[in-house]
Amino acid sequence: MHTDLVAALDIGGTKIAGALVDGQGRILVRAQRPTPARKDGETVMRAVDVVLGELTASPLWEHARAVGIGSAGPVDASTGTVSPVNVPGWRDYPLVAGVRAATGGLPVELIGDGVAITAAEHWQGAARGHDNALCMVVSTGVGGGLVLGGRLHPGPTGNAGHIGHISVDLDGDPCPCGSRGCVERIASGPNIARRALANGWLPGPDGDTSAAAVATAARAGDPVAVASFARAARALAAGIAATATLVEIDIAVVGGGVGKAGEVLFAPLRQALTEYATLSFVRRLVVTPARMGTDAGLVGAAAAALTRRTDPAAAGV
Ligand SMILES: [Zn+2]
Numbered sequence: 001m002h003t004d005l006v007a008a009l010d011i012g013g014t015k016i017a018g019a020l021v022d023g024q025g026r027i028l029v030r031a032q033r034p035t036p037a038r039k040d041g042e043t044v045m046r047a048v049d050v051v052l053g054e055l056t057a058s059p060l061w062e063h064a065r066a067v068g069i070g071s072a073g074p075v076d077a078s079t080g081t082v083s084p085v086n087v088p089g090w091r092d093y094p095l096v097a098g099v100r101a102a103t104g105g106l107p108v109e110l111i112g113d114g115v116a117i118t119a120a121e122h123w124q125g126a127a128r129g130h131d132n133a134l135c136m137v138v139s140t141g142v143g144g145g146l147v148l149g150g151r152l153h154p155g156p157t158g159n160a161g162h163i164g165h166i167s168v169d170l171d172g173d174p175c176p177c178g179s180r181g182c183v184e185r186i187a188s189g190p191n192i193a194r195r196a197l198a199n200g201w202l203p204g205p206d207g208d209t210s211a212a213a214v215a216t217a218a219r220a221g222d223p224v225a226v227a228s229f230a231r232a233a234r235a236l237a238a239g240i241a242a243t244a245t246l247v248e249i250d251i252a253v254v255g256g257g258v259g260k261a262g263e264v265l266f267a268p269l270r271q272a273l274t275e276y277a278t279l280s281f282v283r284r285l286v287v288t289p290a291r292m293g294t295d296a297g298l299v300g301a302a303a304a305a306l307t308r309r310t311d312p313a314a315a316g317v
Contacts, residue, residue, distance in 0.1 A: 005063040006305035010297030011071040013086030018051040021302035041089040068305030070116025077158035116300030118145030125291035139256035142184035168238040186235035196228040215261040237272030244282040255290025
């Protein structure tokens with residue numbers, strides 16, 4: 001019954017999640033540990049090994065045929081290494097070799113977390129049935145991935161579609177990545193909140209200064225909060241329009257914490273797209289909220305492992 005199982009790892013700055021997933025994307029076994037993100041690289045790897053140890057202890061493990069990893073980036077699938085910005089102990093860290101050793105030599109597929117989310121949305125979520133899609137995660141950072149010609153397009157290193165670091169403001173603020181005016185520098189949750197505060201927005205009695213609190217204020221009509229979301233929406237729209245013009249996507253899926261803001265984000269985003277996506281072949285571009293929940297990273301990593309072994313079209317991924 002379980003001949004199609006794969007193991008999936010979702011590795012981020014706060015948690016390391018693992019699962020055994022079947023060919024329909026159902027999660028059968030789970031394991032999770034906090035990421036010791038400030039510790040040295042070997043300590044972080046030991047946390048991965050603990051998660052994998054729980055999976056390999058399952059009676060279902062004998063059916064696992066491959067491992068998919070979605071990791072905070074940058075990743076380098078060509079060398080099997082990762083250098084997550086928020087895990088400083090891992091720089092060019094040989095994660096694929098470590099996971100292969102811990103799993104008895106199973107084949108390992110490594111992709112960036114934005115690419116993993118994209119694989120999940122294409123397999124089971126809002127991009128299902130779309131052959132050309134951009135999926136984005138707008139939260140503490142801004143990431144993304146591409147589906148082109150019906151297939152996930154991770155690129156040579158597993159980072160393709162990283163829309164957060166496309167510059168949409170040539171003379172804009174310096175971005176931690178080294179560039180200027182990146183989508184992330186304008187549209188991430190912390191930057192939405194920072195801009196609202198800088199322009200005079202005052203948090204409520206609870207003192208919450210998160211982007212979610214700015215969204216609540218925007219829904220109540222606070223003009224500074226509305227303006228901060230509108231600015232984020234314009235940055236996202238410019239990045240989406242550029243992507244659509246380059247590779248002819250027909251849907252952009254927006255998820256992550258900021259993506260949950262609803263119409264305070266999506267209304268100005270759709271409006272701004274009419275200004276930036278102007279050529280005939282991008283005008284029908286649809287923007288829609290993500291549908292996958294917190295398991296998107298695991299499901300997407302599983303999808304990458306499944307497509308490694310099978311014809312992607314046959315797997316429906
Ligand atoms: Zn940047």
